[in-house]
Amino acid sequence: MNILVTGGAGFIGSHLCRELVKRGNYVICVDNFITGAKENIKSLLNKSKFRFIEHDISKPLYFKDKIHWVLHFASLASPKYYLAYPIKTLKSGLLGTHNCLGIAKKSDAKFFLASTSEVYGDPLIHPQTEEYYGNVNPIGPRSCYDESKRGAESLAYAYMRQHKLDIRVVRIFNTYGPNMQIDDGRVISNFIVQALKGECLTVYGEGKQSRSFCYIDDLMKGILKMMEVSYQLPINLGNPSEFKIIELLRLVLKLTNSKSKIKYLPLPEDDPKQRKPDIRKAKKILNWRPEVNLKEGLIQTIDYFKKIL
Numbered sequence: 001m002n003i004l005v006t007g008g009a010g011f012i013g014s015h016l017c018r019e020l021v022k023r024g025n026y027v028i029c030v031d032n033f034i035t036g037a038k039e040n041i042k043s044l045l046n047k048s049k050f051r052f053i054e055h056d057i058s059k060p061l062y063f064k065d066k067i068h069w070v071l072h073f074a075s076l077a078s079p080k081y082y083l084a085y086p087i088k089t090l091k092s093g094l095l096g097t098h099n100c101l102g103i104a105k106k107s108d109a110k111f112f113l114a115s116t117s118e119v120y121g122d123p124l125i126h127p128q129t130e131e132y133y134g135n136v137n138p139i140g141p142r143s144c145y146d147e148s149k150r151g152a153e154s155l156a157y158a159y160m161r162q163h164k165l166d167i168r169v170v171r172i173f174n175t176y177g178p179n180m181q182i183d184d185g186r187v188i189s190n191f192i193v194q195a196l197k198g199e200c201l202t203v204y205g206e207g208k209q210s211r212s213f214c215y216i217d218d219l220m221k222g223i224l225k226m227m228e229v230s231y232q233l234p235i236n237l238g239n240p241s242e243f244k245i246i247e248l249l250r251l252v253l254k255l256t257n258s259k260s261k262i263k264y265l266p267l268p269e270d271d272p273k274q275r276k277p278d279i280r281k282a283k284k285i286l287n288w289r290p291e292v293n294l295k296e297g298l299i300q301t302i303d304y305f306k307k308i309l
Contacts, residue, residue: 001025001069002026002068002069003026003028003067003070003071004063004067004070004100004109005028005030005071006070006071006073006100007031007073007074008027008029008031008052008073009029009031009037010036010040010074010077010179011035011040011175011184012175012216012219013029013031013036013073013074015179016073017044017050018043021044021050024049026051027044028053029050030054030057030061031054031074032054032056032074033054034088035078035184057072058092058095059099060099062103063103069112069227070100070109070110071114072111075148076092076145077116077145078184078185078186079142080183080184082144082145087144090144090147090148092148093145093148094151094152094155097151097155101155101156101165105165111167112168112169113152113168113170115171115234116171116173117171117173118146118149119146119149120134120135120171120272121134121136121272122271122272123275126276127277128278129278129280130171130233130235130236134150136150142268142269142270143270166230168227169233170235171235171236171237171238171277172219173238173277174212174238175215175216176213176215177215177216177301177304179304180301180304182309188213188298192305193305194260195258195260198258198260200260200261202265203246203249203264204264204268205267206246206264207249208246209244209271209273210243210274211248212239212242212276212277213243213248213294213297214290215290215300218291222282222288223237226286229286231285235281235282235286236278236279236282238277238290240290241293241294251298252298255302256302
């Protein structure tokens, strides 16, 4: 199959490109390197079944050849980037999704949207089910990312209803692993890099807010399983094991043998207090559940950062 992956040089996208090529597909990777890195796809560049196009997907892109799948993973997903580039974030989520849907419609391809747990905002129910509409501040500093994904989902379902487009939507919860950027501002990469450098580990608030962390290998299995089923409503993909940020910090310090101190900073506006996926649908429909526990995943991720620092 010919598969288009936007954001293919990013953290999740690069792993996806590698898996799809490994399975014998011809992969067209599109990225503009705002948050992606050529190093992430270096091993693929000489493959005959891989093509890279440097392009901003918020601008139109056309293909003559038949495309079988359009996988839209281009996004400024980390707080550091979407707070710095709010308009680019909205364009990627809205214009980018519209362009990708157009490519899929023209080629009669299946469309896959990488959505996010951020559509639930600062949730008022716990854990979050796919039926929950969310609690999002539409004008807050995080809204550029949250609403871009909510709008992307709305666009995808409008194309499904009006043009009978075959779509898949996954809502991805906190994911970590190799190919994360050193300075992407996410909590796991922050803690590991700070610990390895002997710097203070920065905690927002008191560290009592909780998150659920899914290792990248588990996420890949869920995404690939989603491509194999005909289910068109959103499905949560994430690890339901919940940890307080301060617990994560202590585990990182232990695994890195770091003597770093803790630095407490004010809690960002609209920062979710809890985040945990309800994955009953993923278990039932995809026969999927995470297998890598946090300690095992952190060991692999720490080894990766040790090599690139």
